[in-house]
Every structure is written in structure tokens, then in C-alpha cells.
Amino acid sequence: GHHFIPFCIIISPSVWHKNYPVAQGNRQSPIDIVPHQALHDPSLGPVVLNYDQCTSMNITNNGHSVVVQFDDSDDRSVIQGGPLDNPYRLKQFHFHWGEKGCHGSEHTVAGNSYASELHLVHWNAVKYKTFGEAATAPDGLAVLGIFLETGDDHRWLHVITDALYMVKFKVSTTVNCFNPKCLLPSSLHYWTYLGSLTTPPLHESVIWIVLREPIIVSEKQLGKFRMLLFTGEEEDQRIRMENNFRPPQPLKGRKVRSSI
Numbered sequence: 001g002h003h004f005i006p007f008c009i010i011i012s013p014s015v016w017h018k019n020y021p022v023a024q025g026n027r028q029s030p031i032d033i034v035p036h037q038a039l040h041d042p043s044l045g046p047v048v049l050n051y052d053q054c055t056s057m058n059i060t061n062n063g064h065s066v067v068v069q070f071d072d073s074d075d076r077s078v079i080q081g082g083p084l085d086n087p088y089r090l091k092q093f094h095f096h097w098g099e100k101g102c103h104g105s106e107h108t109v110a111g112n113s114y115a116s117e118l119h120l121v122h123w124n125a126v127k128y129k130t131f132g133e134a135a136t137a138p139d140g141l142a143v144l145g146i147f148l149e150t151g152d153d154h155r156w157l158h159v160i161t162d163a164l165y166m167v168k169f170k171v172s173t174t175v176n177c178f179n180p181k182c183l184l185p186s187s188l189h190y191w192t193y194l195g196s197l198t199t200p201p202l203h204e205s206v207i208w209i210v211l212r213e214p215i216i217v218s219e220k221q222l223g224k225f226r227m228l229l230f231t232g233e234e235e236d237q238r239i240r241m242e243n244n245f246r247p248p249q250p251l252k253g254r255k256v257r258s259s260i
């Protein structure tokens, strides 16, 4: 009879080290951030986000998350300052979430996780020619992490969550001028540490900047992420996209600095 080989085989984080030994490396992400053990570093200036021009292109369900991609052919959308020595170009943002309210973020704060975590992924185009090259360099990427907590509706997240039905399966659709500045909390106080990609290939190439203040989104808005599928339309199995987060990894002596 028909034996469909599922296109979508979900590999659990606990076995990633078999194909990616760096999974057990010395600067893996995410981590549990313990605020009172973080080192306040007065030399850490504010993080500056220049996202003022509209460079968003499309929204894609890539089988792991939902990603909004940006035109990174020039420096129109960059992050700089804080722990960064150069401006880093915005490449994409995406989310991680769970199957129910209290779990879903990748970083945790004093052992507590949030419902979801937004990652704005940037790369060092001053030192490297492509994102791919930067993704393998120790100072190649800068990811801004923002926690999502459930409460009232987030008035701007609607632009994303109302488009999710169009990318239920692994597909892509255009998104007009979306400025991710509207997804920032009021305070840009942050923790920063040296870490890695949180999905394979887990390269140890990320300067992490995690904002302390979460943004508030409604359970209804979060629920729309959970109706996305890991699987494509052509597959007969329908596997809901949820719990696409890696659990915290050992600190291995790293110092977390805080701007606070």
C-alpha cells in the first residue's frame, strides 16, 4: 500500500548533538537568565534600532516557525550600540511558542518561561559579505530577543497574526511595509551574553540582546500561531506547529551583563 514517508520529521533538541556536536559547546543558547547574578556594566550603552524605512518583504512558514523576511541589501534597517561594535543588518524576525500559555519562550528568567519569544535576527555586514558567512563567525550575528506575555490584545501584532491563516502550511506570502519597531516594549533595558543559534546548525555566532520587559499579546493572538502546521499541504499528516523552542543550555562559566 501507500507508505508516505513523512516530509516532516521533528527531531527533538535532545538528539541534535548527534549531527551537531556543537550542541554541547561552551556558548550555546538559550540560557536561564538570573537577574541578580547578571553583571551591571555601566560601559554598556543603549541599543539603537534604526528600522525607520520599510524593508519587510514576506511572511513565510518555513516548517520550523513563521518568519518575516527583510531586504538586507543595504543598511536601511540596522541595530547598533549596546554590546555591538558595528551596525548589524536586520535579516528576519520570527517567533517561538508553546502549546499553552506559560511555556514557549527559549530564554527563561530566574527559571520562569514566557508564553512566546520574538527573535529579530541581524548580521554584521561590515565584517562579512553574506548572512551565511556571518552565521559561522563568533561576532557574526546579533539577535534581539523579546518576551511575549499573555494579557490584552497587542494592537500591532494583529498585522502578523491576521496574516497567519495564509501561511498555515509551509508557504510564503508578501507582507507590506511592516516596521518591527511597533513590537518593542517601552523599556529597552537588556541583558546581553555570547551565545548561539537555537536551532541546527547551532553555530556559536550570536551576540544575544534580551529585553527585560515583555510585550503583552492576547491568548487569541497567540492561538493563531498554534494553528500553523509543521507540515505542508501535500502531506496527509497534519502536525500543529507548537513547542518550537529549545530549552535552556548550560552557562559554562559565561557572564551575563545587564544594561540595567
Ligand SMILES: O=C1NC(=O)[C@@H](c2ccccc2)S1
Residues within 6 Å of the ligand: 119, 121, 143, 196, 197, 198, 199, 200
Ligand atoms: O535566534 C535564533 N532563532 C532561530 O530559530 C535560529 C536561527 C537559525 C537560522 C537563521 C535564523 C535564526 S537562531
Ligand SMILES: [Zn+2]
Residues within 6 Å of the ligand: 094, 095, 096, 119, 198
Ligand atoms: Zn529564534
